[in-house]
Amino acid sequence: MLEIKNLKKQYAEHLIFKNLNLVIPTGKIMAIVGPSGIGKTTFLKIIAGLLSADQGTMKLNGELLDLTGNRQGAQVGVIFQDFNLFPQYTVRENITLAPLTVLNDPQNVAKDKADRLLLELGLNNQAEQYPSQLSGGQKQRVAIARALAMHPGMLAYDEPTSGLDQASTQQVIHVMQQMKAQGVTQLVVTHDLPFAEAIADLTFDFGKEVQR
Numbered sequence: 001m002l003e004i005k006n007l008k009k010q011y012a013e014h015l016i017f018k019n020l021n022l023v024i025p026t027g028k029i030m031a032i033v034g035p036s037g038i039g040k041t042t043f044l045k046i047i048a049g050l051l052s053a054d055q056g057t058m059k060l061n062g063e064l065l066d067l068t069g070n071r072q073g074a075q076v077g078v079i080f081q082d083f084n085l086f087p088q089y090t091v092r093e094n095i096t097l098a099p100l101t102v103l104n105d106p107q108n109v110a111k112d113k114a115d116r117l118l119l120e121l122g123l124n125n126q127a128e129q130y131p132s133q134l135s136g137g138q139k140q141r142v143a144i145a146r147a148l149a150m151h152p153g154m155l156a157y158d159e160p161t162s163g164l165d166q167a168s169t170q171q172v173i174h175v176m177q178q179m180k181a182q183g184v185t186q187l188v189v190t191h192d193l194p195f196a197e198a199i200a201d202l203t204f205d206f207g208k209e210v211q212r
């Protein structure tokens with residue numbers, strides 16, 4: 001379960017939000033919607049531990065997480081809009097890199113875990129390929145596999161369907177449902193309302209529900 005209380009963020013004099021409270025029960029999917037420039041990406045970066053909040057707390061499965069923008073662990077797995085895959089590494093290497101260097105997994109453990117995730121996400125034939133050889137939907141699934149390899153307490157996605165065609169969007173929906181069936185808590189920032197409707201258990205409308 002994700003519990004956010006009394007979150008506040010401003011850039012210099014520009015208040016983005018205050019008193020933001022939100023709960024995502026374990027295994028549920030929340031869509032964050034709202035107009036452009038309202039603060040959704042700012043919120044996602046704070047949840048991901050990449051940006052500081054000015055006030056507030058965040059608990060994931062009972063554990064208080066750092067909100068100073070210097071979080072050490074990978075408790076929240078983030079799938080960025082541009083996927084941020086390492087172009088010089090193969091798909092498998094993209095997935096094993098952080099487990100090898102951050103979790104200190106032995107090579108065979110990291111490789112077995114990567115191959116299991118690739119199989120689960122329908123990417124077992126892509127292990128030796130490079131990101132430039134993949135479709136948008138495949139890159140997205142590699143980014144999900146890479147996040148899952150760090151055993152996160154939840155997954156957060158930034159605009160996961162942007163730039164994807166109908167078939168790839170369906171694959172994203174399928175993968176998110178697969179994660180949900182495994183009890184993974186998920187948060188998704190999106191402009192794509194049909195997608196949000198198809199996938200979300202809960203919707204948080206930044207335009208309506210946030211004080212500023």
Ligand SMILES: Nc1ncnc2c1ncn2[C@@H]1O[C@H](COP(=O)(O)OP(=O)(O)OP(=O)(O)O)[C@@H](O)[C@H]1O
Nearest residue numbers: 011012014016034035036037038039040041042043
């Ligand atoms: N580093 C920054 N410094 C100052 N202002 C910023 C910074 N980052 C974002 N902002 C401002 O904060 C506001 C919210 O931006 P944010 O990117 O979070 O919105 P968004 O809802 O994700 O928009 P979009 O849907 O277009 O991606 C905007 O007015 C933006 O100009």
